[in-house]
Amino acid sequence: MEKLRLKVQLAFAALFNIGLFQWHNICFPVLNCHSCPTSIFACPMGILGQFAGIGLIPLTVIGLMAIAGLTIGRFLCGWACPFGFVQELLYKIPYLKFNIPSWTRFIKYGVFAGLVVAVPIYLTPESSLYFCRLCPVGTIESAIPWAIINGTTNPGHLALRLAILFSIIILAMGHRRFFCKVLCPLGACLSVFNRFAVVFPERQETCSECGSCNRLCPMETTPHPKDFGVFVKKPEECISCLDCREKCPTHAVKLWG
Amino acid sequence: MRIRKIFWVIIFSLSVAGTIYGAFFREFLVYDNLEKFEKLKNVGITIKIPGYESTENKFEVQSQWFTEPEVVNAMTFEGISRYKDGKLTSNYPDLRMLKGRLPCPT
Numbered sequence: 001m002e003k004l005r006l007k008v009q010l011a012f013a014a015l016f017n018i019g020l021f022q023w024h025n026i027c028f029p030v031l032n033c034h035s036c037p038t039s040i041f042a043c044p045m046g047i048l049g050q051f052a053g054i055g056l057i058p059l060t061v062i063g064l065m066a067i068a069g070l071t072i073g074r075f076l077c078g079w080a081c082p083f084g085f086v087q088e089l090l091y092k093i094p095y096l097k098f099n100i101p102s103w104t105r106f107i108k109y110g111v112f113a114g115l116v117v118a119v120p121i122y123l124t125p126e127s128s129l130y131f132c133r134l135c136p137v138g139t140i141e142s143a144i145p146w147a148i149i150n151g152t153t154n155p156g157h158l159a160l161r162l163a164i165l166f167s168i169i170i171l172a173m174g175h176r177r178f179f180c181k182v183l184c185p186l187g188a189c190l191s192v193f194n195r196f197a198v199v200f201p202e203r204q205e206t207c208s209e210c211g212s213c214n215r216l217c218p219m220e221t222t223p224h225p226k227d228f229g230v231f232v233k234k235p236e237e238c239i240s241c242l243d244c245r246e247k248c249p250t251h252a253v254k255l256w257g
Numbered sequence: 258m259r260i261r262k263i264f265w266v267i268i269f270s271l272s273v274a275g276t277i278y279g280a281f282f283r284e285f286l287v288y289d290n291l292e293k294f295e296k297l298k299n300v301g302i303t304i305k306i307p308g309y310e311s312t313e314n315k316f317e318v319q320s321q322w323f324t325e326p327e328v329v330n331a332m333t334f335e336g337i338s339r340y341k342d343g344k345l346t347s348n349y350p351d352l353r354m355l356k357g358r359l360p361c362p363t
Contacts, residue, residue, distance in 0.1 A: 024333040025326035034333040042333050050332040054339045059283060060325055063276030070269050196265050 001246040005078065009085035016040055016082055017141065027061045029068045030081040031186050033135065035142035045116055045185050046132050053120035053130075065186075069193025073200055077180055077187055078239030083137045084180055087172040095173040102220075104182045105237060112185035131185060133157070139165045176218045181237065191236035199255060200235075201244060207252035213244035284322045287337060287355070290347040321352045331355045 016030070019038025028041035035046075044061050051058045068076060077084055115131035123130075132138055139161040152158045171178040180187050194200070203213075214221070219237040245253040323331070331337050331347075336355045340346040347355055 025330040027329065042329055047329055047332055050335065054337065054345065056285070056328075058325065058329060059275040059279030060329065061279075063272045063274075063279060066268065066272035067276065070265060070272065193268075196261065196268070198265075 012080040013082035033138040033141040049120045069190045073194040073197030074190045075240040078241040090172040091176045108188040112188040116185045136165045194236045206250045279325045283325045287345045288320045
């Protein structure tokens with residue numbers, strides 16, 4: 001399943017950035033920078049920030065994110081997000097592995113409320129340090145290519161972006177999907193709907209409560225035997241990677257919640 | 258479980274309704290940014306927009322209705338901002354540089 005998922009992620013990463021066509025009036029709910037010269041869709045976080053900066057609410061963007069969240073939850077985080085794919089590869093690099101405290105997952109809600117919404121509303125255009133200006137995906141897909149093509153007028157800002165990017169790379173090498181768990185504002189938005197998603201791993205009565213799903217989970221969710229869903233504790237973190245479904249010895253995990 | 262399903266139906270219906278309204282019915286009035294155009298002309302930079310010179314001798318502020326997807330597209334190259342009076346205004350000299358434009362910022 002993991003190999004299949006990596007292939008699907010690679011296919012999506014290529015599809016989103018292959019530049020065959022440009023539909024920037026549509027936001028696809030994954031973190032993929034629309035300033036990338038060959039990107040296909042607009043980034044929902046970028047558009048939310050831009051709209052917040054001029055005091056508007058993008059109904060299509062919020063609506064599409066809600067529809068995606070209510071139907072497939074964070075499935076796209078696990079199967080389609082290009083930066084999730086990059087982090088999966090980074091974690092395979094032999095490097096010091098470490099755990100992070102559980103409370104750190106709440107930081108991403110602060111990143112969304114602060115850098116995506118509040119800073120553009122209250123500080124733009126005086127402050128350009130809203131999420132897009134610091135986003136590691138934007139640095140990889142936009143800031144670095146454009147700095148190579150056109151040069152940069154603000155080397156200090158580019159250095160800051162590179163420092164953030166390299167910090168996240170180091171942390172993602174040591175902790176699986178560090179950015180998704182701790183910092184991703186899109187993950188924060190989708191996780192709100194995750195508890196209500198239609199496509200969601202669910203445990204059946206054949207479960208022997210061996211806890212293998214818990215030990216395997218890349219998002220560190222915790223199973224519970226007598227309630228809805230495989231993951232009762234931290235269900236908002238589940239990215240439907242289905243590693244638990246594949247490794248379950250009694251085949252007790254089904255996809256449809 | 259039942260409350261959860263009712264909640265799901267309500268939120269999902271609102272999301273679909275919001276998306277359809279935003280995609281097909283919501284519009285924004287966006288104004289030209291002729292101030293920027295004049296500034297560029299004054300420093301000797303000529304902007305050639307097909308049809309512009311031939312049809313207009315005097316530049317006047319024009320406005321145009323943009324659908325929400327068109328505004329989303331314009332936002333991908335930071336094409337729209339608020340002017341001092343609160344109007345939505347183009348960051349580019351002419352509205353024709355926004356509508357339907359491909360996002361390459363060069």
